[in-house]
Amino acid sequence: MSGVDLTAEAERLGTALLPVAETGTPGRVNRELVSALAAAGLFDRIFADGGVTATELCRIRQGLARVCTEAETALAVQGLGGAPIQLFASPAVKERWMPPIRSGEAVAAFALTEPGAGSDAAALALRAEEDGDGYRLHGEKAYISNAPEADVAVVFARTTEDAGARGVTAFAVDMGGEGISGEPIPMVSPHPLGRWSFDGALVPAESILGEPDHGFTVAMRTLDLYRPSVGAFALGMAEAGLRIAVEHARSREAFGAPIAEYQGVAHQLADARVAIEAATHLVYSAAAAYDSGDEETLTGKAAMAKLHATEVAQRVVDMAIQVLGARGLEADSTLAHLYTEVRAPRIYEGTSEIQRNIIARELLRGRI
Numbered sequence: 001m002s003g004v005d006l007t008a009e010a011e012r013l014g015t016a017l018l019p020v021a022e023t024g025t026p027g028r029v030n031r032e033l034v035s036a037l038a039a040a041g042l043f044d045r046i047f048a049d050g051g052v053t054a055t056e057l058c059r060i061r062q063g064l065a066r067v068c069t070e071a072e073t074a075l076a077v078q079g080l081g082g083a084p085i086q087l088f089a090s091p092a093v094k095e096r097w098m099p100p101i102r103s104g105e106a107v108a109a110f111a112l113t114e115p116g117a118g119s120d121a122a123a124l125a126l127r128a129e130e131d132g133d134g135y136r137l138h139g140e141k142a143y144i145s146n147a148p149e150a151d152v153a154v155v156f157a158r159t160t161e162d163a164g165a166r167g168v169t170a171f172a173v174d175m176g177g178e179g180i181s182g183e184p185i186p187m188v189s190p191h192p193l194g195r196w197s198f199d200g201a202l203v204p205a206e207s208i209l210g211e212p213d214h215g216f217t218v219a220m221r222t223l224d225l226y227r228p229s230v231g232a233f234a235l236g237m238a239e240a241g242l243r244i245a246v247e248h249a250r251s252r253e254a255f256g257a258p259i260a261e262y263q264g265v266a267h268q269l270a271d272a273r274v275a276i277e278a279a280t281h282l283v284y285s286a287a288a289a290y291d292s293g294d295e296e297t298l299t300g301k302a303a304m305a306k307l308h309a310t311e312v313a314q315r316v317v318d319m320a321i322q323v324l325g326a327r328g329l330e331a332d333s334t335l336a337h338l339y340t341e342v343r344a345p346r347i348y349e350g351t352s353e354i355q356r357n358i359i360a361r362e363l364l365r366g367r368i
């Protein structure tokens with residue numbers, strides 16, 4: 001299947017999933033939707049044995065985002081939580097978690113952020129203390145997608161004090177275990193999000209992903225794959241917003257003519273189209289860098305793609321609301337929904353400011 005076909009196929013699947021998405025409670029995990037994504041074969045695709053390519057992941061996320069942001073987010077968070085297990089777990093841990101993650105029976109999460117460590121993730125303080133054959137976790141995770149309902153989470157914990165990024169270990173944690181509690185954090189979007197407290201929860205040593213004290217490699221490898229695809233999510237939302245604006249501009253009449261005939265409107269549409277086209281090239285260039293193993297430029301390109309596409313999507317959705325006038329803000333409208341959804345990607349997986357820091361660093365190193 002060609003790339004463009006895969007985007008169109010994801011869009012078709014997303015449309016079919018809309019009724020399931022609508023049965024969900026905003027801010028909570030929609031297990032029916034997760035199962036439906038599995039039944040549609042999308043988890044088999046993103047957890048394929050040879051691994052998903054970044055380009056395929058982008059195509060799927062872009063297609064879903066055009067029509068059903070809830071399905072897109074459910075897929076992306078399952079992917080972000082499952083990918084480190086697929087890439088770094090021991091065969092036994094992989095065997096325990098990957099089949100239920102792929103089938104949608106187990107909901108996954110990726111738990112890096114803490115109340116005191118967001119952009120500065122290396123400052124994380126949740127402790128993992130050795131205890132017999134395992135470790136006991138003490139601390140908190142906050143603003144974690146799919147928390148507190150996820151069944152399994154990749155939890156990043158401090159195993160060596162005062163070692164910054166070099167003292168962090170990643171664990172695949174059964175979130176039904178003793179010593180773990182949590183609650184949702186309601187957000188302005190329907191995105192399921194929450195926090196967890198760990199009060200001496202025991203995790204076996206075999207649940208370590210990769211090597212002890214090398215959890216940051218696990219986090220960064222996963223984010224290298226997922227960061228361009230956050231840009232693809234944003235592209236899909238921008239395209240959805242622009243479509244609505246174009247349709248409306250053609251049909252809405254004011255002062256005796258369709259508003260598309262007024263340059264003040266038409267130029268907004270034109271600028272949006274140019275911005276989306278440019279962002280598309282950045283996203284797929286970053287994905288291609290990941291897929292070809294281009295370590296030199298990958299980090300900088302992924303940061304440029306994520307930064308630009310998420311900022312473009314915000315502007316395009318805002319522009320679309322302007323073109324629709326009052327209709328664009330009706331509470332049940334697609335645009336009002338996109339308006340709440342489009343904001344968060346400028347914050348998660350590295351804020352726009354952090355992306356700029358990365359781009360500047362890579363530029364000054366001569367890598368991009």
Ligand SMILES: Cc1cc2nc3c(=O)[nH]c(=O)nc-3n(C[C@H](O)[C@H](O)[C@H](O)COP(=O)(O)OP(=O)(O)OC[C@H]3O[C@@H](n4cnc5c(N)ncnc54)[C@H](O)[C@@H]3O)c2cc1C
Nearest residue numbers: 110111112113118119143144145344347348349350351353
């Ligand atoms: C919807 C949503 C879903 C999320 N899902 C997850 C998840 O699944 N897993 C997970 O681990 N986390 C998740 N997060 C958390 C997210 O990754 C963090 O919110 C993000 O990293 C920013 O951290 P912070 O909110 O603590 O902001 P802070 O780090 O406190 O930053 C506050 C402000 O300061 C700026 N700033 C900070 N440092 C610098 C600097 N060096 N230079 C310039 N500006 C700087 C930031 O850009 C920002 O504008 C999610 C967040 C949201 C909103």
